[in-house]
Amino acid sequence: MPYKNFEEYNIKVTEEVKQKFESIIEDLGEDVNREGIVKTPERAAKAMQFLTQGYHQDPAEILKGAMFKEGYDDMVIVKDIELYSLCEHHMLPFFGKAHIAYIPDGQIVGLSKLPRIVDVFARRLQVQERLTHDILECINDTLKPKGVAVVIEASHMCMMMRGVQKQNSVTTTSGFRGQFEKIETRTEFLRLITADLG
Secondary structure, three states, rough: OOOOOOOOOHHHHHHHHHHHHHHHHOOOOOOOOOOOOOOHHHHHHHHHHHOEEEEEEEEOHHHOOEEEOOOOOOHHHHHHHHEEEEEEEOOEEEEEEEEEEEEEEEEEOOOOOOOHHHHHOOOOEEEEHHHHHHHHHHHHHOOOOOOOEEEEEEHHHHHHOOOOOOOOOEEEEEEEHHHHOOHHHHHHHHHHHHOOOO
């Protein structure tokens, strides 16, 4: 289905996931009947549905719904797109920014659609490397531009709260197709996303 703001919850799924959270909380040694915890399993079940809503949305349809014929053929950049996702290894959050550019080939897309497809792919259990690839290939395959570039910079709670516990580490991933595989185009894009335009 196309993108929509997820506010509805499947009653059956909510109840099943709620019961699982009750068991997890109990197994960890907490009293599920304690006042502050009683509603936690249901809240957690709804939160997980919200954070994984991307499984039920079609990013290609989002782009197709806002594609327009246009002769513009220079670089289009949307940078500093906030993203929040869940690491598929520990189900802990990772968060940061995505920077997307494309060079149109007869078609442009509504600018809000690029952040929306970031959200669709981020609202799934992910690794940053695949998230970068998914966004890149969706734009490339659907819009068919002359080139696409995606860079993601993110901090991972699985590295910050546990494991190596490195609070200041940032992971950067990138992908390039078409004209962005040329060093001069790629360099221009990287310069523009790091420039202080304010």
